[in-house]
Amino acid sequence: MRKSLVVLLTILAVTNTAEAKLKKSMKKECLICHENWLLEAKLKSPKLLTRQSLTATDKLMCLSCHDGSMADDRLTFLGFNHFSHPVDKEVPEDFKIPKGFPLKKGKLYCGTCHTPHTETGSEKKLDYTFMRKPNVNSALCIACHKENSEHGINHPILEDTNNKIKLEVAEKVKNLGGKLTKENEVTCESCHSAHKGKAEKALIERIDNSNLCSVCHMENVNSKEHPNFRNHPIHKKFPKGADVALFKEKKAITKSVECMTCHKVHREENKHLVVIPEKELCILCHTDQKWVNKTKHNIAGNSCKSCHTPHKAKGKNLWSRTIPEEAYDYASIIEAGGRDDILCLSCHYPQSTVNGKEVPDVGTLTHSTGKGVKEKVHLPLPDGKLSCTTCHDPHHSFDKKPKGKFLRKEKLELCYTCHKEEAEVKEGPHGEIDKKKWKKGDCGACHNVHKAKGGYLSRVVYGEISPMEPPVDGFCLACHDPEGMAKHKVKQSVFNEHPVGVDNPTNKLPGKKISCATCHDPHTHKEELLRIPVRNDSKLCLTCHTDQSLDGTPHDVLNNPNVNLSKEEKEKLTKNGKCSACHTPHNPEFKVLWARKPSRGKTIGEKLCFSCHAKGKMAEKALIGEHSHPIGKEVTEKNIKMIENSKLPIINQMTGHPAKKGEIGVFDCGTCHEPHNGADRKRLIRYVVEGDSPLCTSCHTQQSKVIGTDHDMRVVKKNFKNSLGKEVLKDGVCSACHVPHRAEDDLLWAFKVKEITDNRMSNYCLTCHSKEGTAKEKVVTEYYHPKKDVIVKNLDRPGRAGDWPIFTQNGKRVSIGGEIACETCHEPHIWSKWQEKAPRKPVEGNALNSFLRNRDLKGSICVDCHGLDALYRYKLFHTEKVHSEKPSYK
Template sequence: MLKRLLLCCLLLVPAAPVLAALVGAPLMRLEGGLQQPSAVAVAEDGRAFVLDGLQRRIQVFDPRGALRDSLPLPPGTMPATDIAIQGERLYVADPTAHRILILDGQGRLLDELLPRPDERTVEPSALLVSQKQLWWSDRRGHRLCRSQLDDGRSTRCQGGQGEMPGRFRYPYMLAADARGYVLAVDVLNARVQLFAPDGKFSGSMGRFGLLPGQLFRPNGIAVLEDGGVLVSDAWTGSLTLFRQRKARGLLRHRDGRPWRFAMPVGMTRWKDRLYVVDLQSNRVEVLRLTDDGRPAPPLPQGGPSRDSRRNCLQCHVSWSPDHVPEADAPVLPVAEPRMCLSCHHGAVVDSRPRLGQGHQHPTLHEARDGKPAGDAQRFEEDEVPQDYPLAGERRLYCASCHTPHDRPEGGEPLGAERSNPWLRKANRDSALCLDCHASRRTAAEDRQRKDIERLNHPLGVIMKRPPKKAAAGYAAWEELQQGLPDALKQAGARLGTQGRLICQSCHQVHGAEGEPLLAAKQEGSRLCVTCHQAQHSRDEKDARRKGVHPVGLKLDEEVELGGKTIRRVDCLACHSVHDAQPGTALLPRGKNARSLCPACHGRQNARDKEDALKKGVHPVNTRLDDPVKLAGREIRELDCRSCHSVHEGVQGTPALVADHADGTLCKSCHEEQEKLRHTDHDLGKHPAAHRNRLKAPWKDAGLCGACHSLHRGKGEQPFLFVGAAWQVDDKRDLSLRDVLCLSCHHEGNQVDAKPVEDFSHPWKDLILRSDVEKMPLLDEQGKISEFGRIGCITCHEPHHWRPGNNPPQGVRKDDRGNEEGTVQSSFLRREDLAGSFCVNCHGREAKLKYKYYHDAAGRGKKPDYLH
């Protein structure tokens, strides 16, 4: 009887319902240039607002998936994590800035909430608008908070860090069911907690594990129309379906395969559509949800809901008995970038600006030139210390530098300032970088050492104003004493202790803008220019204004320099940041300051004086008979640097160490010739319209440059002459040196010079001899000689107005007047001819003929060969 009664009772118990499988059919993808998006919200009209994290904007798609608008987030917004919508208002969580933004439908800022409940700093990471309340997750305080929408300021929070019911370990995405109950994803506790509209804790669902139906790294949540709940898992890539707070299965394809995403985070449902944000794939998958009527496959039976090793398993997933290893996996899952990103995408901490974009330090997960980029055997000179573990075949991986277990001396794993992101060693002043890159170590004093094989950009330079002038260890240039430029600071670069220059002042291990791991791209030496503005120029005109070597110029012909083919002049054409010749200003290996310039300026270089004469350039590589002082330096041997300072030249000059326009540069060596200043041979005093043969206005060419060019002369023209152009049309036998004078002293000349008609002296029938120091003669080649013919320079010194040139200055005084030349001035060498060779022939008439040499009446009958 008892058995029958028991059987009847069992028959009266309703059987457990057979639940149908939930199927998602692919409908479309929303992409639109997304970079690590995190959340999506759908308006009543079907427009989808996708939070594009790294781009700091909202991409708006219509119901058909077409991109319709791009709304930039307000300035100062860090990578946002969640978006909610109510009517025409958008709510955006900006946890790094500790605020919630309120925007209109066009992205305009209406208001910002800066909640500080209990006067504690918050990090709102997820949002939900429900029943006139704005619910939000505080990942910093591990709390669930709600603010009244009517004033937006009245806030109440609950929870705190812990594993007990109602407490959280990083609350994240939120959803609400039809009754107004709030569902909050509890990321590291691997569960979803439920709260009544008044905030009272109501239970939880989900348990930690790797099996289907369990949660490992839950993120997104969406409530279905029938009350079911879908939860995304950022690690496993699956979507778990819960009904009556029990896991019932996975979202599947029509053919029964579970849906797998790269890293599903935010989710939302609109009508029969499910929007899944796949952060690692940079898109939003839109699925149409259906119930295909077939029963859902049973879920496997897992272990106990609580595992004492859960905190370890959250990273060391391979320790779980349920873990299925991937074939040919290069490292254990704990060292995969995906494991790190599953927390660092914003749910726990946001590292997307560094890990999600730009160039990353080489690891075995990347490849360069077809080989693993993290191959430590590729190091040419440096060894990776044993303190930094390597994967198989000596390859770098994330855990080579990072570990969550050590508290290195002087560094906090996750302190208030987050100064040491779980590094194996405190990276004070780039100490960790230099452990592996020892060959890149350079102290400021290394320039003076002779035992180093290569020179690197100095480290340790203090970028502050020195306590006294030329203090040791401080930057020499004033522009470098202001600290790191703002452009580099904004790119994440920084200085070390006491404002010292360190590796991270130029390089970024994660998220570098340029290669190799540079904080800014190096096109056109952009990175160098951020600090070295004074050495930069926009173009040739700007370079002349600054007095520096031009950069950014495309060469007419490429050159080889330091083993590189140079097609455009920039900083790196002449400087090698990490492989420079010791004892130089970071010049390429095998080059020094003397040998560098000829690589591009071969035309201006000469082996010796003879070679210079052939080329028509100023001699270089020549030792002076007597040293001279130039710009405060003693010059004993001429080279390019004697006259040029590539980066510190005088403003308004072609990178010269002294002004050339007023003759200061040339005067250092040619002091006697500088005495033509203010005379009629000072052609710079003539109108600017007058030009020399190089088309340069005499006014701009300067005191000496009107007639001489240091680098652009012609071998057939002596003295680097580039003065007024004149085709000498004269049948008389002329010396080339006389032609230089006659280029101005002819009829119709452009400087109103005195024309000279009678200028030749018989010489073919005579043997003339003179002291070259007093009245020089010219030989048949036009060179000064003791024996030869009379030329213009025999009687005239073109740089001295009167014999002895006393006073040294000439005839012009502030351009107020001009002294007419006489037979006792007019650039004559001497006033009397006592003891000269003229007296040998002309006797007492010598002085008269000397003073009236160009007067036909004083010349007498000419030989027939002068006609």
């Protein structure tokens, strides 16, 4: 109806010539386009795309029908005037329009591509109806834009994309208004739509935010919406310093980093259609890394491509190199734990070659990675942990030297960035090591960061050490050796130095096991490189040996007025600490780290203690005297139980230390004395002696039964003093008769022994039991046994009962040829041996309770000679009544 009305009005207005032609041709539809007219009815329509007057062949002539008033037009001309193929545009002189594609006054117009006179197309082929040439597979587009379809310099189309478009991608293209061939090949119309464009260049999607590229190349995209670390990121700002001007010159996208920033779709001769050669492209943005082109990492002149690729990388950081299994194995061996380490190791693993050249590895002993750093350092820490890239910048060295080692800072500065405390080494003795070759304080004097030769990244090779010793000790000994760099400070003693390899008893010093580095910090400038000073107080030693403080003891020689020290020795002790009076950790003179020349002696205790406790020595005011407690006696099966019960140690003569269970030892100074403190710090003894003399009675258990008897002078005579002038109450019950050192006689006798008889044993008793003695109320006046023509025997035999010892004149106990002494019948420590289990109840005048060894004389040596008369003589032995001029034994 609409068309009929138009035809009718047109016929009424045409000239006679036009009317004749119409009648002749009978093509009424021609009048629709070939008439200069304006429909008044259309002026009021809100759907009109233009209100201008129409002239033949003008684009608006086409819009007189295709104005959006019909639904078909709205779908066909979605991007009209904005994103359609340009019209009314002059064709550049160098752009050659093929024959059959007319221009209007040198400009493109709708008729350039379309004509209603063509036989091409029909209503069944709307995709190229009224086109001057069938646009099958974009043939019409290619006719003009032939240069944009040439192979190699343009985005691939047709056969280049055969079997490369996935079905889901093809569906996305069609939904956006793009077209593919029947075989799903890419054509010009896959990206461009002459009348349905939604973006500049008649594109079906925007190109400035990479949306169009992302339709097909989703696997090559890395954006916030589609993250994929194996591709270069897009929608990102240009980095600071990027050469944006060159991108603008190439008419690339410069508002942000997008696909079309680096790539051109048409007429780009560079590989992968990049705007400039790949060797130069990356460094336009990554200006800080451009120095890599002058380094060894510019492999075969491939620049960034030596290691990186922008799309479908083999690993993180757009890594382009395949990481071999050998690299992963190597990373496991060296315990590489940094985030980017495996990238570096993909080349730097043993026996790796690149372009026929062997690549150096970092060795099996190398600086650790994968560990966190507590303090803030101005170095890269991927994921907050150490990595190869923490110290190395793979693109250049700090000094910009082509043959540099890719270090981020000068070597010393780099080490000290993390190891701030170790920087003190510059001021200490280790800062001067081999200074002809190394800089002062150079870590390389001792350490190799890579390809180290020993533990702790040692630069030096050291020999085998004990499995018990930590590796650091071998590190130290490699230099502190007669042939080493520190030969002026070496181990020269044949005796063991401070033990290493044993458990560290404290967490105040480093290491689970004791090593050189437990006490010494090789990087410090402090005296003797000690972690804790020893000057004056030996604080370092006491950190582990907490129970061996000498404070307040006689062995604190610096504060003991009874010790005479020379000025030189005092200065030495002040410098090395209190412990150094006796011990030294290195080059000892004897066992137990003894710092002094040992004295002569049969036991270790004598050799050590007498080196000071001797005339002319430091402790000459504290000598043990001629008569002192015996030492050197081996522990036998007979007395091992006594020692075990006493809990006093026997001393292992091989080590000088208390014997462990199963070891052989002897009684020695260290059995009773703890030279560092002890229960009695003034006497340095293991148990106190006050009261019941627990130190003595812990071994002498039988003799402890003197407590509470008439020989317990604490009970009998208060304020009783022994020969040293000390009160028995304070020095213990045993001190009434005995002292361990500086005794007056044998048996550690505390008093001077009177020469009353010619038998020493009897004289011990008679010294007190005499008119001027302590026991003058119990004086013995007759105290000898005839010796002339008499041989006394004390032999074990069947039927004999009790213990009846006999003694030589000097007090030695024998079995035959001895004499009867007081101690033959009396045991001075036990009131009555046969009553020893019963409580003591002395009966005055009852001699049988006076410390007698036996209740009667059965089997005794008395009966051997005297028969039954022995009983009478035994009871009255100490009085004159039993004596006569005629010897009784005759």
